[in-house]
Amino acid sequence: xxxxxxxxxxxxxxxxxxxxxxxxxxxxxxxxxxxxxxxxxxxxxxxxxxxxxxxxxxxxxxxxxxxxxxxxxxxxxxxxxxxxxxxxxxxxxxxxxxxxxxxxxxxxxxxxxxxxxxxxxxxxxxxxxxxxxxxxxxxxxxxxxxxxxxxxxxxxxxxxxxxxxxxxxxxxxxxxxxxxxxxxxxxxxxxxxxxxxxxxxxxxxxxxxxxxxxxxxxxxxxxxxxxxxxxxxxxxxxxxxxxxxxxxxxxxxxxxxxxxxxxxxxxxxxxxxxxxxxxxxxxxxxxxxxxxxxxxxxxxx
Amino acid sequence: xxxxxxxxxxxxxxxxxxxxxxxxxxxxxxxxxxxxxxxxxxxxxxxxxxxxxxxxxxxxxxxxxxxxxxxxxxxxxxxxxxxxxxxxxxxxxxxxxxxxxxxxxxxxxxxxxxxxxxxxxxxxxxxxxxxxxxxxxxxxxxxxxxxxxxxxxxxxxxxxxxxxxxxxxxxxxxxxxxxxxxxxxxxxxxxxxxxxxxxxxxxxxxxxxxxxxxxxxxxxxxxxxxxxxxxxxxxxxxxxxxxxxxxxxxxxxxxxxxxxxxxxxxxxxxxxxxxxxxxxxxxxxxxxxxxxxxxxxxxxxxxxxxxxxxxxxxxxxxxxxxxxxxxxxxxxxxxxxxxxxxxxxxxxxxxxxxxxxxx
Numbered sequence: 001x002x003x004x005x006x007x008x009x010x011x012x013x014x015x016x017x018x019x020x021x022x023x024x025x026x027x028x029x030x031x032x033x034x035x036x037x038x039x040x041x042x043x044x045x046x047x048x049x050x051x052x053x054x055x056x057x058x059x060x061x062x063x064x065x066x067x068x069x070x071x072x073x074x075x076x077x078x079x080x081x082x083x084x085x086x087x088x089x090x091x092x093x094x095x096x097x098x099x100x101x102x103x104x105x106x107x108x109x110x111x112x113x114x115x116x117x118x119x120x121x122x123x124x125x126x127x128x129x130x131x132x133x134x135x136x137x138x139x140x141x142x143x144x145x146x147x148x149x150x151x152x153x154x155x156x157x158x159x160x161x162x163x164x165x166x167x168x169x170x171x172x173x174x175x176x177x178x179x180x181x182x183x184x185x186x187x188x189x190x191x192x193x194x195x196x197x198x199x200x201x202x203x204x205x206x207x208x209x210x211x212x213x214x215x216x217x218x219x220x221x222x223x224x225x226x227x228x229x230x231x232x233x234x235x236x237x238x239x240x241x242x243x244x245x246x247x248x249x250x251x252x253x254x255x256x257x258x259x260x261x262x263x264x265x266x267x268x269x270x271x272x273x274x275x276x277x278x279x280x281x282x283x284x285x286x287x288x289x290x291x292x293x294x295x296x297x298x299x300x301x
Numbered sequence: 302x303x304x305x306x307x308x309x310x311x312x313x314x315x316x317x318x319x320x321x322x323x324x325x326x327x328x329x330x331x332x333x334x335x336x337x338x339x340x341x342x343x344x345x346x347x348x349x350x351x352x353x354x355x356x357x358x359x360x361x362x363x364x365x366x367x368x369x370x371x372x373x374x375x376x377x378x379x380x381x382x383x384x385x386x387x388x389x390x391x392x393x394x395x396x397x398x399x400x401x402x403x404x405x406x407x408x409x410x411x412x413x414x415x416x417x418x419x420x421x422x423x424x425x426x427x428x429x430x431x432x433x434x435x436x437x438x439x440x441x442x443x444x445x446x447x448x449x450x451x452x453x454x455x456x457x458x459x460x461x462x463x464x465x466x467x468x469x470x471x472x473x474x475x476x477x478x479x480x481x482x483x484x485x486x487x488x489x490x491x492x493x494x495x496x497x498x499x500x501x502x503x504x505x506x507x508x509x510x511x512x513x514x515x516x517x518x519x520x521x522x523x524x525x526x527x528x529x530x531x532x533x534x535x536x537x538x539x540x541x542x543x544x545x546x547x548x549x550x551x552x553x554x555x556x557x558x559x560x561x562x563x564x565x566x567x568x569x570x571x572x573x574x575x576x577x578x579x580x581x582x583x584x585x586x587x588x589x590x591x592x593x594x595x596x597x598x599x600x601x602x603x604x605x606x607x608x609x610x611x612x613x614x615x616x617x618x619x620x621x622x623x624x625x626x627x628x629x630x631x632x633x634x635x636x637x638x639x640x641x642x643x644x645x646x647x648x649x650x651x652x653x654x655x656x657x658x659x660x
Binding site for chain 1 (some may be wrong): 326330337341342347348471477481483485501503509512531532563591594614628632634635639643647651
């Protein structure tokens with residue numbers, strides 16, 4: 001190997017460009033141009049039903065947005081959704097991954113598949129299944145779980161408590177990708193470090209919090225990014241958004257409402273762009289915070 | 302740690318009891334995991350059970366949770382419902398209700414129909430019926446005849462095949478470009494690729510919709526849904542690029558010495574080694590297509606004949622069907638992806654784990 005003359009293989013630059021050209025064209029057609037056009041529309045009073053009256057209105061949509069109480073409300077709800085479901089999913093995926101990576105587990109592959117299964121079920125089917133399950137009259141939630149436990153159960157499927165319950169269910173039922181990320185990270189852990197800490201007298205909890213968690217922090221970061229994108233409305237692996245609102249997030253639902261019910265395209269575009277800016281700020285903050293708590297092995301070397 | 306502390310009071314010299322403890326611990330652990338899976342997937346059991354029920358069971362408060370029907374008894378050409386009838390001596394008999402009354406009812410004993418009427422005092426509405434296990438496939442056959450389920454399944458299948466071809470071909474070629482070739486701007490283009498994953502769908506929605514509907518007049522066709530896949534998908538390009546990068550370039554060089562061009566290297570050297578990732582990506586896209594309703598709602602609401610299954614079953618809800626029909630529809634919808642996952646689990650689950658590790 002060492003004696004062989006290093007052969008300079010020529011990867012042609014222009015051919016490379018040709019290869020990625022489908023993506024570049026797609027980027028222009030379906031991402032960059034629409035984003036810019038969306039920005040342009042956000043400065044107008046474009047209405048779907050009266051397109052001929054469209055004129056430039058400057059920042060009017062944006063001042064309207066700041067004074068719109070509904071925007072603050074749905075934004076708060078979206079953030080609250082993220083703050084509650086992302087940690088829930090994270091804890092559940094780490095918990096499941098540690099259970100399922102235990103060598104004592106029989107038929108581990110099947111168990112992993114069963115926990116992953118809900119993540120590939122179409123959102124519509126999950127929605128039907130859970131509203132049926134929680135249905136006060138015919139579902140099993142009251143009949144087989146809550147009433148035998150002596151609890152009152154749901155009377156109204158659309159009360160606030162029931163919706164919150166269904167939302168947390170929907171996040172627990174899409175734990176699959178996060179669980180697989182954590183399984184991968186746990187499998188990559190070097191056994192020697194655990195062994196050394198054990199010899200030094202560290203208990204299982206100490207080892208978990210001071211050794212395992214820091215070592216899998218890159219996977220945790222990755223999982224947070226994936227879950228955050230899902231809530232913000234990007235399209236990611238196996239994502240089906242928040243199935244119970246019919247849309248990704250409360251904010252997304254509000255944009256859909258302005259778009260499809262009010263047909264106020266100019267305002268909808270400004271709402272979307274405002275959210276886009278917030279997403280970029282959050283993503284930037286997340287990535288810059290990563291330096292402090294995500295462990296990269298090569299950085300120490 | 303756990304085994305060490307147990308050893309102290311478990312007579313450590315006795316190897317057998319320690320082994321017994323180990324076996325019991327393993328058994329208990331597996332039992333708990335099994336219990337957890339059972340609880341986790343419990344609504345699926347509800348779905349299957351409900352889809353096999355007949356309508357009357359859903360309105361009957363006393364009916365059991367499993368698919369069942371109220372036992373009826375045929376007496377002198379007419380059919381009567383059978384109830385659990387408690388008597389003052391503590392005996393509970395299965396009797397057919399012939400003549401209901403508010404304070405007193407007449408029953409007949411199916412075991413002994415010639416014994417004549419049996420009078421019982423009390424409100425018959427408080428009696429609990431006698432049920433037997435009974436499943437029906439009517440919900441499914443009704444859906445297939447009423448909803449054109451088979452056409453919608455066929456639509457989704459054709460769309461999936463076209464989208465798979467497009468997204469795999471374009472993503473593989475683009476990922477090859479990103480993994481092997483020097484590109485202007487260095488890694489900048491790759492960072493842009495990653496950044497596009499983060500763009501919220503709504504920001505691009507309005508102009509894209511106008512482009513497809515007002516300029517290209519593609520409303521009511523599959524084109525707005527399928528064409529974008531032919532320009533690659535950022536997530537798949539990323540996954541494939543990571544995999545291609547892990548394949549040593551020595552093999553490229555060897556093939557190049559043999560006179561292979563860059564495309565032949567891709568198809569004859571790189572792809573044969575990365576088929577697990579290619580399969581994973583195609584499965585991801587398969588699940589995506591089976592789940593897709595948003596684009597269909599935007600572009601296909603005017604042409605019902607072209608509706609994919611997910612969208613069709615979703616609109617089925619607007620007919621406000623009763624639960625057993627609804628669950629049967631959902632079960633038909635989810636059965637295909639579930640079967641595909643169970644068949645492919647060996648490859649899919651392993652490769653997804655590996656993919657997670659690479660990041």
